[in-house]
Amino acid sequence: MSQVTRPPSPAPGSPVHGHGNIGLAGLVVGALGVVFGDIGTSPLYTIREAFSPHYGLVAEHDTVLGVLSMIFWSLTLVVTVKYVTIILRADNDGEGGIMALMALAQRCLPKDSRLAYLVGIFGIFGASLFFSDGVITPAISVLSAVEGLEVISPRLHNWIVPVSLLVLVSLFASQRFGTAKVGRVFGPITSLWFLALAALGVANILHEPEVLHAINPYWAAHFFVDHAWGGVFILGAVVLAVTGGEAIYTDMGHFGARPIRYAWYFFVLPALMLNYLGQGALVLEDPAAIRNPFYVGVPEWARWPMLVLATMATVIASQAVITGGFSVVRQAMQLGYIPRMRIRHTSSDTIGQIYIPAINWTMMAIVIALVLGFRSSSALATAYGISVSMTMLIDTLLLVIVARALWPRWRRWVLPLCALFLVIDAAFVVANGAKILQGGWFPVVLGAIVFTLLRTWRRGRDILREEIQKEGIRLDAFIPGLMLAPPVRVEGTAVFMTSDKGVVPHALLHNLKHNKVLHERNVFLTVETLSVPYAHRRLKVEEIGDGFHRVLVRFGFMETPDVPRALMAACDVSDLCFDPMETTFFASRETIVSGAHRGMPVWRDRLFALMHRNAAPASGFFRIPGNRLVELGTQVEI
Incomplete structure (x- = not known):
């Protein structure tokens, strides 16, 4: 048996992670554009929504300070303490995000335990919520920016939806070209955006310095005392200030924890809080400004430039969400939760720059439907927040498992904080649950x-594998029997792809039955996806005898499988050499037939059959040349 060892995964932010030799300052600027785009555009609508008629609040002194205090402490506890300080420590070989956290938590538990199963359920549900949040973010962000037209001139109101649609359609249509070049200007533009937020905030605070008292948690407590249990529901608007917190963890693999922390502590958080306080000061000075405190606080001469800058910032925030959606889909695909899809790499030197056409156009259709259906950021705000708060709750539950198992020195202070986070997250979920009928259902x-x-898909694949194993022939008994009366041998190498290393692949049986030949060299290839981002030991080769070999190729869930390239490494450590011109890949293409009284209800069987039928072919997903692939069909009843 021979093994090919892959070097350890690089540290986040190293050249292999796609940033060349960029230093810490460059990574901080890059993180500003990619990581904080979503949370950085929240000031466009958060304060306005807190005083919308839906909540029935009056823009008077105590109420304004109470709302601002809740925003400040939400940013401090949820984003600064929970995500930036604690969860960024829970890296899965340098990668973050709810899928990576789920895989890390599952590794802390017995493989077949009930808790490991529940962790998988929570992780997949969280990823599903991340997708639903991802289609709302571009719609509400771009709409809130373009709504500045109405502040500039009420006559421009009817242009808000058309202009928003034009911006969004252009954004999604440009995805196929990649964002590697555009991404270079994301950081500087977002840096300018945060500087503008801070400058506007300071200018407005100077008119009403009283607003600085909102930093005192007394005002948040005073708000709840005054409004009793009804005050909890205002958290449905406050949560808008922390949307995008999950992206801080999701994008950790691109920049590393330290650049993200520096950007948040010293740049993003101060700019956000100055702007929120500035909007509060403006409302204290003129309660009528609550109609759109962000744009009303901008001097008239600067409103058009600010409108352009805000639109650019929301496009960048939307781009980051779309790119994050592509990354989560690829992770789910590699972990076996969704069918194979065609993936295009849009950059030769920037990791993570991928394009998945099916996901892109699906997201665009949903975003357009949201803009046309809700028609304003205020209406969309009723739908925004519940998926974010539920995802944050799931993150906290997974964090408890990871901290308890992997952080013996820190868990004494992390676990009590998790109890506090659970209370906050649950309050956000309850507050947003009250908006279900107003749009939160979406x-x-x-x-x-x-x-x-x-x-x-995951359950269907498990059942399909069980059915194939049930009807399969054991490999250790098949080969000796075959060699008693060997068929005609032909030159070349045949690679039979199989998910079960101990069962004879259907493709081999069909090849023997119909072609009545056996290749000189026969390889049973199994591709395995690990619960770590990058595989350390890529290849394992085992000689069975009589020209048969068993090969295991491993990929991490952040890698794109390239089977031919991986097999080329076998030439260096064994006598098995893969000549691309003399190698033919054989794969089974199962046709799914729904059977009664099997593993899933009939409607789910049919849904799985539909998904299976439309999955991308193995040639594309595993980078196998189409002219070297032979697919042989078989019918399986599940």
Whole structure:
């Protein structure tokens, strides 16, 4: 038996992670554009929504300070302490995000335990909610920026939706060209955006310095005392200030924890809080400004430039969400939760720059429907927040498992904080649950649909594998029997792809039955996806005898499988050499037939059959040349 060892995974932010020799300052600027785009555009609508008629609040002194205090402490506890300080420590070989956290938590538990199964359910549900949040973010962000037209001139109101649609359609249509070049200007533009937020905030605070008292938690407590239990529901608007917190963890693999922390502590958080306080000061000075405190606080001469800058910032925030959606889909694909899809790499030197056409156009269709259906950021705000708060709750539950198992020195202070986070997250979920009938149903329904698709695919694949194993022939008995009366041998190498190393692949049986020949060299290839981002030991080669070999190729869930390239390494350590011109890949293409009284309800069987039929072919997903692939069909009843 021979093994090919892959060097250890690089540290986040190293050249292999796609940033060349960029230093810490460059990574900080890059993180500003990619990581904080979503949370950085929240000031466009958060304060305005807190005083919308939906909540019935009056823009008077105590109420304004109470809302600002809740925003300040939400940013401090949820984003600064929970995500930036604690969860960024839970890296899965340098990668972050709810899928990576789920895989890390599952590794802390017995493989077949009930808790490991529940962790998988929570992780997949969280990923489903992330997708539903991802389609709302571009719609609400771009709409809130373009709504500045109405502040500039009320006559421009009718142009808000058309201009927003034009911006969004252009954004999604440009995805196929990649964002590697555009991404270089994301950081500087977002840096200018945060500087503008801070400058506007300071200018408005100087008119009403009283607003600085909102930093005192007394005003948040005073708000709840005054409004009793009804005050909890205002958290449905406050949560808008922390949307994008999950992206801080999701994008950790691109920049590393330290650049993200520096950007947040010293740049993003101060700019956000100065702007929120500035908007509060403006409302204290003129309560009528609550109609759109962000744009009203901008001097008239600067409103057009600010409108352009805000639109650019929201496009960048949307781009980051779309790119994050592509990354999560690839992770789910590699972990076996969704069918194979065609993936295009749009950059030769920037990791993570991928394009998935099916996901891109699906997201665009949903975003357009949201803009046309809700028509304003205020209406969309009722749908925004519940998926974010539920995802944050799931993150906290997974964090408890990871901290308890992997952080013996820190868990004494992390676990009590997790109890506090659970209370905060649960309060956010309850507050947003009150908006279900006003639009909050949309992300819940969309998340449930995505969750059903993911679980159906995973369960269907398990049942399909069981049925194939049930009807299969054991490899250790088949080869000796075959060699008693060997068929005609032909030159070349045949690679039979199989998910079960101990069972004879159907493709081999069909090849023997119909072609009645056996290749000189026969390889049973199994591709395995690990619960770590990058595989350390890529290849394992085992000689069985009589010209048969068993090969295991491993990939991490952040890698794109390239089987031919991986097999080329076998030439260096064994007598098995893969000549691309003399190697033919054989794969089974199963046709799924729904059977009664099997593993899943009939409707899920049919859904799985539909997904299986439309999955990308193995030639594309595993980078196998189409002219070297032979697919042989077989019918399987599940």
